[in-house]
Amino acid sequence: MNSMIPAAILLLVVIFIAVRCIRIVQQARAYVIEFLGAYKTTWNVGIHFKLPFVERIAKVVSLKEQVADFPPQPVITKDNVTMQIDTVVYFQITDPRLYTYGIEQPMLAIENLSATTLRNIIGDLELDQCLTSRDIINSKMRSILDEATDPWGIKVNRVELKNILPPKEIQNAMEKQMKAERERRESILRAEGEKRAAILEAEGEKESAILRADAKKQQQILEAEGQAEAILKVQTATAEGIRLINEAAPSEAVIKLKAMEAFASAANGQATKIIIPSEIQSVAGLAAGLMESVKEK
Numbered sequence: 001m002n003s004m005i006p007a008a009i010l011l012l013v014v015i016f017i018a019v020r021c022i023r024i025v026q027q028a029r030a031y032v033i034e035f036l037g038a039y040k041t042t043w044n045v046g047i048h049f050k051l052p053f054v055e056r057i058a059k060v061v062s063l064k065e066q067v068a069d070f071p072p073q074p075v076i077t078k079d080n081v082t083m084q085i086d087t088v089v090y091f092q093i094t095d096p097r098l099y100t101y102g103i104e105q106p107m108l109a110i111e112n113l114s115a116t117t118l119r120n121i122i123g124d125l126e127l128d129q130c131l132t133s134r135d136i137i138n139s140k141m142r143s144i145l146d147e148a149t150d151p152w153g154i155k156v157n158r159v160e161l162k163n164i165l166p167p168k169e170i171q172n173a174m175e176k177q178m179k180a181e182r183e184r185r186e187s188i189l190r191a192e193g194e195k196r197a198a199i200l201e202a203e204g205e206k207e208s209a210i211l212r213a214d215a216k217k218q219q220q221i222l223e224a225e226g227q228a229e230a231i232l233k234v235q236t237a238t239a240e241g242i243r244l245i246n247e248a249a250p251s252e253a254v255i256k257l258k259a260m261e262a263f264a265s266a267a268n269g270q271a272t273k274i275i276i277p278s279e280i281q282s283v284a285g286l287a288a289g290l291m292e293s294v295k296e297k
Contacts, residue, residue: 030096032059061096075122084165090158098153
């Protein structure tokens with residue numbers, strides 16, 4: 001009975017050690033395994049068994065994309081302006097073995113490398129170029145950092161300049177410059193608006209004058225056409241009357257009486273001088289003779 005207790009205890013110890021040696025590697029993780037202090041293998045996703053006492057897990061590495069936000073770094077531009085720039089580096093571990101054994105404190109190395117790279121790039125640019133060429137700076141830094149960290153098993157995906165902080169006096173000058181630029185654009189827009197309004201007003205007056213001239217022209221044309229039509233109708237009526245007279249074949253006495261009526265109508269006007277044709281004179285004499293003979297009777 002006493003001999004069974006140590007055996008049970010030994011069995012429990014063995015089971016405990018065996019359970020402790022079983023490892024399950026999660027997704028997006030990798031385990032670096034050493035055998036007697038030397039690198040042996042890298043465990044990827046799945047279940048694995050570690051030899052007790054001779055194998056150990058040297059490092060657990062995350063394969064996810066990581067973000068390193070570094071504090072602002074003082075840099076000097078080509079035109080001797082000191083600025084504070086902080087960077088954000090997006091990287092991913094592609095080789096757990098190189099990441100474990102390639103360099104000591106890889107994050108500190110990336111921070112220092114990004115600071116020195118940033119100073120070298122900004123040193124070749126002036127202030128205005130630094131403020132307007134972020135994409136170029138980001139691309140250069142990513143290329144340099146990716147090449148430098150490749151022996152460490154790190155892939156640099158992106159580098160972003162988070163903030164660019166020039167000195168306070170330069171910020172004030174830039175704000176005044178931007179304010180002046182906005183006022184200049186406002187003045188230009190106002191002048192262009194007034195110019196456009198004047199042009200539209202002139203075009204409106206021009207079109208109005210053209211329309212008035214066209215209306216007057218149409219009125220005169222209609223009046224002329226009406227007068228021409230009236231004259232045509234009068235001449236047509238006159239011709240028709242002459243035609244009817246010619247068809248009736250009037251006698252000479254009738255013609256003379258008509259002439260007398262026309263003379264009487266003319267005498268009722270405002271004319272100061274009237275010329276009497278000889279035919280009418282003879283008719284008038286005839287009429288006077290008839291009147292005398294009637295009185296004698």
